[in-house]
Amino acid sequence: MNLRKALYIALGCLGLALGALGAALPLLPAFPFLLLAAFSFARGSERLHRWFLGTGLYRNNLKSFLDGRGMTRGAKIRLMTAVTAALLVGFIVMGRVAWGRIALGVIWVGHLLLFLFGVRTLREPEDRT
Numbered sequence: 001m002n003l004r005k006a007l008y009i010a011l012g013c014l015g016l017a018l019g020a021l022g023a024a025l026p027l028l029p030a031f032p033f034l035l036l037a038a039f040s041f042a043r044g045s046e047r048l049h050r051w052f053l054g055t056g057l058y059r060n061n062l063k064s065f066l067d068g069r070g071m072t073r074g075a076k077i078r079l080m081t082a083v084t085a086a087l088l089v090g091f092i093v094m095g096r097v098a099w100g101r102i103a104l105g106v107i108w109v110g111h112l113l114l115f116l117f118g119v120r121t122l123r124e125p126e127d128r129t
Helices: 003-024 031-044 046-053 056-061 073-094 098-118
Strands: none
Touching: 003 031, 003 046, 003 056, 031 046, 031 056, 031 073, 046 056, 073 098
């Protein structure tokens, strides 16, 4: 195994771990970390990639988005909340750097517009217990 594949596998494992935490914790988003895991496993190991595509984490959080169908309302809200919180921290840290605050504001508005109007909202799956 070469170094590049090993780094992709390590990055995929990190993304998977953080994504699993994000699926359980309300303030940590699962989506971006699971997307990182899917990307990394696809480049690092065909076997890990196939395994990941069969997990519930992938099916419940990424599959519909990557298939081009959209995201559930809850997934959109969790992702927008996490990105808003992260950008808010950056906005506060920028203090007197006006151009930095303007850039973060533009990024935030673009992010909201993309997820509100650019990504279709899917109905929440029925709970079959």
